Amino acid sequence: MNYVLRKLLFYAVAVWAAITLNFAIPRLLPGNPVDILLAKLQQRGGTITPQSREAYAALLGGDTDDSLLHQYWTYLVNLAHGDLGTSVTYFPTKVTDVISTSMPWTITLVGIATIIAAILGVGLGAVVGWRPGTWLDSAVPATTILAAVPYFWLALVLVYLLARVLGWFPSQGGYDVVLDPGFNGPFLQSALLYGFLPALTIVLASLGGWMLGMRNMMVSTLSEDYVLTARAKGLPERTIMRNYAARNAVLPSIAGFAISLGFVVSGSVVTEQVFSYPGIGSKLLSAVQNNDYALMQGIFLYITLAVLGANLVVDLLYGLIDPRTRAKG
């Protein structure tokens, strides 16, 4: 279980790095975010007590009386209490509340789309890579255009074609606003309909990467001795492809999940903007446009933690799939 322990330790370091980065960024960059934020807060009718000023200064810097170490400590204590400040954009909602209402939208969208893209891409890649050199295989390079397409542009084109010209899908929002959000049939149906185009965007744009990676690994795996042995044993082709070649070829794709997820999350943040999707990406953007630094930092922290969590799960799964990770000390 050395592997699990090492992974947990690494992600602990990564979480610490993300939290510290969050602390350092506003202090390293020019500008005085605390004053701008408090001015905005006052405009919205918030009262500024010395305590709230101190809390924001701990979050964003600008407090010259305290030592940096003490500021860092206050920041960590506030973070541990789940206190990320008040959002200016959605005043007087707390940052944590804004995030908790928008996070499920993004996690569901990105999660489902990523799983579909990964399964579809790996499956297609395995089939194509199994017989390299066929016409199907020589058409594979054409899919690189999918990997190079900007997510938000693909979203624009899909909205234009499927929503505006054909009118099949709604082009804006995450659900029909006349409905009550909650676990009821009409709402879920509407969320599915509204989520189709954003999900299609993510699937199309990330499919190519999965497919190419899998195809290339499959081709490399074909010349391995164990595939030859399996053939010599007279095993059915399907069994060799599924249980021998594909199972080994998929490992680098899983190991490279962190890179893929990073691209998907980055892409979906911008895509949400095109659809005015009620997820965390749109919130991040309105936070940036309104100089809502507290919300900005909170969202960055949450996105990073979510990505780290997903990567940790995949890494632990990898440990289960690949026995070599356990054998090595």
Place this chain on the structure above:
Amino acid sequence: MSTSHSETPEPPVRDQADVPGEVLPDHEGGRLEPAAASAPIAPTGPGGPLAAPATAPVANPMPRGRRSLLPTMTPWLAVGLTLVVAIGLFGAFGPFFVGDPDAINDIGLSGPSGANLLGTTQTGQDVLSQLAFATRGSLQIGLLVGVMATVLSAFFGIYGAYLGGFADEAFSLLSNVFLVIPGLPLVIVISGFVPPEDRGLWTIALVLALTSWAASSRVLRAQTLSVRNRDYVAASQLAGERPWRVIAVEILPNLLPVLASQFVYAVIAAILGEAGLSFLGLGASNSSTLGTMLFYAQNGFALPLGAWWWFVPPGLIIALFGMGLSLINFSIDEIIDPKLKNARTSRRRLRRAAQEGR
């Protein structure tokens, strides 16, 4: 335990790559011969007398080994080169031939016509002129960030792996942490804190480079680790060469294909990242890139108004340029992993054999 295998110096991929060339008489490498002779990737290099015996494989004549380090011309590589060169020329020279991209006209939002080949924007600006200048802007930032990110990844990946020990552990931890922290949200947050007047081209380029070097640093580290322990590297070290010279002369030539492929990926990622950032209105101020074009198209209601000629071309240029670069990378990948090339050529050989037999 020690087999004779480990005694003979083994260049990484060249031997295997030669196999198809040997069987196929029409190996296209012939055309590439002159370039190969002067190519800087000749494995011997000015490596001093000690390096010479190690880099000269006994069994294989030199030219073929060198030739296999250059990509073979395939239809897809031709498509890729055509796309990249065409878009590159359009970005480099297009702005000299088109009109003023900011000139406002009274024919707002008209479709493609003889006067305006790609139609006009909401305020009657010529889309083609804007496209030419925007392509130039995007290519500039792509190259700039590509170079910066590759230098960073080479430093952390190659130098770290060469030094080994604590430095390697620290560098590799750093790149792994940067790898799992999502890039664009970080870039958005940083851009949000920088006031627009301070948000210049170099700032954006630096931020994009700082958030995108990690993946290729990992690839380079793995490659360096496999090269570092070769005999000719040890020989060079024993001869008292300084570390930077060992890296530059003995290790770097082996990594050139990998480095090239990582650079190409870095350029694609940079162009895409900058486009996303500019589309959100967070790009470099006063810059004109394909992303800012899309930003103005989105804010000028190009989509609800159905002005496809305004928002389709910028994205298409990004996609086609990225596709072209990826296709070039395919050929580089075949140099790095000869199994990919073998798969392609052996299938062709089988087909030809079947035809001849008939």
